[in-house]
Amino acid sequence: MAQTVGDYILQRLREWDVQQVFAYPGDGINGIVAAFGKADNEPRFVQARHEEMAAFAAVGYAKFSGHVGVCMATSGPGAIHLLNGLYDAKLDHVPVVAIVGQTARSAMGGSYQQEIDLQALYKDVASDYLVEVNVAEQLPNALDRAIRTAQANRAPTALIIPADLQEEEYTPPKHVFKQVPSSPPGTAYSVTVAPEHEVARAAEVLNAGEKVAILVGQGARGAAPQVREIAELTGAGVAKALLGKDVLSDELSYVTGSIGLLGTRASYELMRDCDTLLIVGSNFPYSQFLPEFGQARAVQIDIDGRFVGMRYPTEVNLVGDAAATLTALLPKLDRKDDRSWRETVEKNVASWWDTVAREAAVDARPINPMRIVAELSERIPDNAIVTADSGSSTNWYARNLRMRGQMRGSLSGTLATMGPGVPYAIGAKFAHPDRPVIALVGDGAMQMNGMAELITIARYQELWTDRRCVICVFHNNDLNQVTWELRAMGGAPKFEESQALPDIDYAAFARGIGLEAHNVDEPDQLGPAWDAALSASGATVLDVRCDPEVPPIPPHATFEQFKSLTEAVLKGDPDAFHIVTQGVRTKAQELLSGLKK
Incomplete structure (x- = not known):
């Protein structure tokens, strides 16, 4: 029996080590659903009760596994229902791939049932990579690029696959003009570090400060040991944006907890009184909870240069991997002998937890x-x-x-x-x-x-x-x-x-x-x-x-x-x-x- 496009999609997902697809069936993806049956449900078809929930489950999986989450829905209403979950992935920078069906190619443009312009609909949410696959030879490149782009950009991507194509025989791309092959699954990761002279400038700012505050977000999760070392050297307190709540243990005496409207008084006091601010892996949007403008000299570290200097007038912006950049920064920092600032932070933290216990x-x-x-x-x-x-x-x-x-x-x-x-x-x-x-x-x-x-x-x-x-x-x-x-x-x-x-x-x-x-x-x-x-x-x-x-x-x-x-x-x-x-x-x-x- 010939391998169909639906069969090949699942084969390629297995080669990418995708363990499950969060989805809901519909006739716009019948060819892929049938392929799950022929493949003994590998990867597993995890049936949500609603397509929006399938997308959310894929986001949750990606957030907690570190791998790409995959969701799937039928054409028309199914594709529409995925959007809220995909926007959640987009705004929280989470790698998710959506596979959506579409009206058969022969019916496109004919106001057919459940036909909507999916490319227009998905243009914003999947702006990092969106493609409609209209011939089998577009695979595997389209699927591979969707996964690689989701991983590299920490963003949702989408493939639109017409219903009739899913049931056609799969024919691979050839090494000919206007056909695009693809390399085997696997992503090459590069660890970027900010230039040494910029790291040195950042060290000068932090060494000059007497009351250092650190704000960490989810981008600091892989750099927790380095954040702790810098906090110890500088005597800093560490506040956490809500997406970075799990970066450091709240049992550390200098961790002030969440920041912002939902945050703690200790974090508010940390930002109110500091003279130096280090932001690591956070795009915390509420600038009114940061130090007053001009109050603190500031350094920001982020892997994405688009998001530095947006919330506070940072003096030095280091674009690079948080762990690698902090590792380069550490040897250039002086240990602060005066621990009065740290003692104040710890006193405020202890007082806050006492308040929380009383309020509860x-x-x-x-x-x-x-x-x-x-x-x-x-x-x-x-x-x-x-x-x-x-x-x-x-x-x-x-x-x-x-x-x-x-x-x-x-x-x-x-x-x-x-x-x-x-x-x-x-x-x-x-x-x-x-x-x-x-x-x-x-x-x-x-x-x-x-x-x-x-x-x-x-x-x-x-x-x-x-x-x-x-x-x-x-x-x-x-x-x-x-x-x-x-x-x-x-x-x-x-x-x-x-x-x-x-x-x-x-x-x-x-x-x-x-x-x-x-x-x-x-x-x-x-x-x-x-x-x-x-x-x-x-x-x-x-x-x-x-x-x-x-x-x-x-x-x-x-x-x-x-x-x-x-x-x-x-x-x-x-x-x-x-x-x-x-x-x-x-x-x-x-x-x-x-x-x-």
Whole structure:
């Protein structure tokens, strides 16, 4: 039986060591789906409940494995559904390859069913590499370039393959005019280092500083040892952008935690008071949380020259691999004997964690959402992977979860879309089937798409050597982050029609599809529920009823800002007195901690 184009695509994916394709079937990819059957499902066809979720799972897999994630969808609506996940990959610089079907070539231009202009549609999201394959001879070069480009540029790429071509006999390109062959799978990696004279200039800036701050992002993940060495030499404190939350352990006394609106007071103080700033592998966009312009001399290291000098007037920009460039920088740095700055940073960090503990212990109605993460933080295995969704629960992931050991964590950092928490967890389990995974998800995201993807977890968990996959739902019946944004930014009370959610028993749903599940309705049930989930033999859902009126007040918020929020609430919020009381009690813990300094 002749090898079809669909057969060859799967063969080439196997040669690239692609283990699974996150996908949903449709007649626009029938030829490839049939090839999976003939190939004994190698690579594995992982069926999501929706194409958007397939793309998110591919992003999660790529983030936690370091390899290219592959997703696939049919023509028309399937290709459209992939877009949100692909934009998540684009904005967070994640290598993902999308394979999408298209109307048969003979019908193109005829307003045929599900025919849309996919090249126009994908032109932005897959701008690094997008090609429609119209003859078999375009393969394998097109597929190889899509994978290589995704790897090299840390970006999504896409192949459009018409339905009729998938079923045709595969004929390889020849060594003739206007045909393009391809070399065997494998990517040549080059480690780039900034020029030595620029590294020397950077060292001069850092050596001259007395109060050095370091900001790390996901681009510093492979350079964690070098970041620690530089922090020790310079006496610096280290703040972490949200995508870099897992770069350094929060058990290090000088690590101030997350930065920004969802960040810690210790990070705010670090940036407020420093005189020198080193940015490594981060494109953190909120410049108002960086030092005042002109306050600090600054150095930035990034592998991509397009992203240096964008957020702060950096004096020296080093374009190169973070680990290699920091290694070149280290011998040129002097150790600072005066450790007073470091001592101040460490004191602020200790005070912050004391504040966090106090805030998590504040009583709420029924459960303080901060306590959910605080209880997890005390128990989480050192090799766990944590995914977070977008919403108010993200605040507690950012501030309350202490990273340590080999823990990993991520979320939709730049797109900040709702819905990736559960599919990211699925991608993480396929990336590391031997490690426990925890997803922290709001009930809005669960109702949007997380509940459906519990079905995917139930279907595939038997493939994972460590089946622990805990989905923790912050159940408050409110689209809580937007509710607080309305109050704080719009000066408006909660609008029930847009913000209130239907009350769903997520644990009952989980039990109905064969997962373990626990309803947590009282604070004292929380610790035992985490213990049960983290020792379970399979995937578990924790349905935790928490108070929507615990405010995600930024740690640097002034009482004037809090007063403005209170005035907005009192304009007509349905539970105004409880909101104000809860906010005052929470903010008071920061003041009590400050008095201990």
